[in-house]
Amino acid sequence: MPALLLNSVATVILKMVDSYGVTMNSASWLEAFKDGSIVVCTFLLASFIPKLGYRKSLVVGVLLEIGGCVIMATHPSITTARIFFAMVGTSFAFIKVSVYSSVGLITTNENEHASFMLLLEGFFITGFFLIFWLFGFMMKYSSWVNTYWLLAIACCVGLLLLLITPMDESALTISSKQKVHEKPGFIEMFRLLKYLAVLVFLFMAFSYVFIEQGLTTWLPTYDKYVLHIVDRYSVEIASLFAGGLVIGRITGAFVMKYLNWHKVLMWCMAGAIVVLVISIYMSSLLPKHVATPLHSWSSFPLVAYLIPVMGILLGPIYPTLCSSILSSQPVRLQSSMSALIVITSALGGTIGSKIVGTLFGLFGGLTAIKVPIFPLVLLLVLILPYYYMLQKFKKTAR
Numbered sequence: 220m221p222a223l224l225l226n227s228v229a230t231v232i233l234k235m236v237d238s239y240g241v242t243m244n245s246a247s248w249l250e251a252f253k254d255g256s257i258v259v260c261t262f263l264l265a266s267f268i269p270k271l272g273y274r275k276s277l278v279v280g281v282l283l284e285i286g287g288c289v290i291m292a293t294h295p296s297i298t299t300a301r302i303f304f305a306m307v308g309t310s311f312a313f314i315k316v317s318v319y320s321s322v323g324l325i326t327t328n329e330n331e332h333a334s335f336m337l338l339l340e341g342f343f344i345t346g347f348f349l350i351f352w353l354f355g356f357m358m359k360y361s362s363w364v365n366t367y368w369l370l371a372i373a374c375c376v377g378l379l380l381l382l383i384t385p386m387d388e389s390a391l392t393i394s395s396k397q398k399v400h401e402k403p404g405f406i407e408m409f410r411l412l413k414y415l416a417v418l419v420f421l422f423m424a425f426s427y428v429f430i431e432q433g434l435t436t437w438l439p440t441y442d443k444y445v446l447h448i449v450d451r452y453s454v455e456i457a458s459l460f461a462g463g464l465v466i467g468r469i470t471g472a473f474v475m476k477y478l479n480w481h482k483v484l485m486w487c488m489a490g491a492i493v494v495l496v497i498s499i500y501m502s503s504l505l506p507k508h509v510a511t512p513l514h515s516w517s518s519f520p521l522v523a524y525l526i527p528v529m530g531i532l533l534g535p536i537y538p539t540l541c542s543s544i545l546s547s548q549p550v551r552l553q554s555s556m557s558a559l560i561v562i563t564s565a566l567g568g569t570i571g572s573k574i575v576g577t578l579f580g581l582f583g584g585l586t587a588i589k590v591p592i593f594p595l596v597l598l599l600v601l602i603l604p605y606y607y608m609l610q611k612f613k614k615t616a617r
Contacts, residue, residue, distance in 0.1 A: 220284055220374050221314050222346025223353075224307045226435060226461070227366070228253060230354045230454055231300050232576075233439045234363055237450065241297050243440075247576025250436060252301045254569035256308030261561040262408075264312055273317040274381070280313035281378045288371035295364045312561060319545070319557035336545075337475060340538035341468035347435065348465055351458030358451045407555035416612035417556075419605045420544045421563045426594035427537045428564040429571030433591055434460065436572040437579055438526070445502055445584035446523050449512040456519065459527035467534020480539050481606040488599040491532040492592065498525050499588055536598070537564075547613045 228249055235241040235249075268276045287306035290299055318339070357366045411417050438460055442453035467487075474483060501522040513519055541560055548556060571590075579587040 220281070220346070220370070220377055221307070221311045222343045223350045223370060223373075224284055224287070225253060225311060226347040226350050227354070227370075228304060228572075229436045229439050229457065230351070230363060232436065233443070233450070233454065235297055235300065236440070239297060243576055243580035245297070247436075247573050247580075249297075249300055249304055250432070250572035250576075251569045253304035253308045254565035256305040257312050257565035258562045260309045260312035261316060261558050261565070264316065264558075268313065268316050276313045276317045277381055278378065280310040280317075281374055281381060283307070283310035283313075285371055285374045285378070288367040288374060292364055292367035292371065308565070315561050316557050319541070319560065335472075336538040336542040337468045337472035337535060341465055341472065341534075344461060344464045344468060344534070347461035348458050351439075351454050351461065355451050355455040355458075358454070408559050411555060411559060414612055414615070416547075416605065416608040417544065417559070419601060419608055420540060421559060423540055423598055423601055423605060424537065424560060425563050425567035426598055427533075427540065428567030429574075429594050430591040431464075431533060431537070431571075432568035433571035433575035434526075434529075434588075437575050437584075437587065440579065441584045441588060442523060443512070445588075446505065446520055447509045447512050448519060448523065449514040452514060452516070452519070456523050459524065460530040463527040463530020463532075464534040467531040468538060470531075471535030471539065475535070475539065480543065481602055484536055484539060485599065485602055487532045487535055488595060488602065491529050492595050492599065494525065494529040494532065495588075495592060495595065498522050498529070499585065501525065502588070503585055543609060547609055 232243075232246040232249060235246045236243055271279075283306050287303045287310070290306075291303040353369065354363055354366050357363055357369075435457075438457035439453045442448045442456055443450060446453075448456060471483070501520070505520060505522075544560075545556055575587045575590055578590060
């Protein structure tokens with residue numbers, strides 16, 4: 220559910236600009252409300268979540284999601300959209316830190332950790348894929364706002380399943396003596412920043428989310444204003460990019476069991492750069508204006524289907540990078556590291572979406588879509604040095 224709700228920002232931005240008279244620059248701030256709440260809450264909750272327990276943290280997160288859906292469904296406006304994404308961001312902080320921190324408890328080695336993370340992120344990103352189609356369906360047969368009633372019902376079902384499903388948290392039990400000497404989570408977070416491998420990883424994680432969120436948030440708008448695709452289909456065809464991410468992550472989960480992860484990521488990054496450059500070139504050949512927006516799958520330009528290919532190549536990058544840093548340190552530090560990952564990713568998403576949105580409004584979609592090339596090149600340059608830094612970090616962090 221977090222993926223469904225978080226990625227509804229793309230459709231909300233499109234509808235706020237198209238139907239509510241909100242400027243692109245103003246609409247792009249919705250990403251800041253979502254990711255800003257993630258940053259603040261993750262920092263504050265870094266040491267609190269393990270003490271509260273993962274089940275209770277998940278319950279709090281789902282309750283926030285239900286409340287946000289009801290607010291958005293009953294009073295749709297730019298103000299309630301801001302409140303909604305702040306609530307969803309807070310919910311995500313509870314859920315992601317809990318889930319990421321628990322992976323180290325159920326895996327036994329680096330390859331298994333990387334494979335599990337890829338599967339986990341694959342299922343997460345499936346929500347990104349489904350939400351576009353759900354909104355497209357509701358736009359055709361009802362109203363886009365009514366989508367949030369369906370999401371609220373789904374959250375209620377998820378809450379019920381969470382309450383009745385057994386969850387063994389005995390591995391998280393800390394003795395009273397250990398609690399006395401336990402350092403607050405935010406202190407452990409700052410201590411991790413003294414390692415060069417951690418700093419390079421955080422920059423790479425920031426860069427990746429900058430790319431992914433900048434593209435995911437603005438693809439429906441890009442499809443409408445640059446590729447001239449009608450509203451409903453612009454949302455649905457943007458989902459193909461999320462579908463590509465799903466394929467990339469689930470496929471990567473199996474590939475990582477047999478191949479060295481950093482070599483796989485190098486090929487993925489290089490391929491993504493090539494596909495993005497070709498997509499930009501093909502988009503530039505399209506007419507700037509059309510008499511009638513395109514409204515059938517057979518009439519869409521080839522580039523509309525090429526951009527999702529980049530999703531397949533980008534898919535394995537983020538979860539593999541996260542796995543590499545988490546599996547290189549003891550379980551006791553993974554909660555703090557997970558918090559750093561969530562904070563950095565949220566900042567990358569906000570800044571990426573904001574920059575792409577601002578450039579979209581000022582110079583048009585063709586200029587905005589060029590922005591992800593630069594962080595992609597940086598990732599490709601850094602991956603090999605990071606791999607060798609990580610080998611040294613493993614010896615010092617244990």
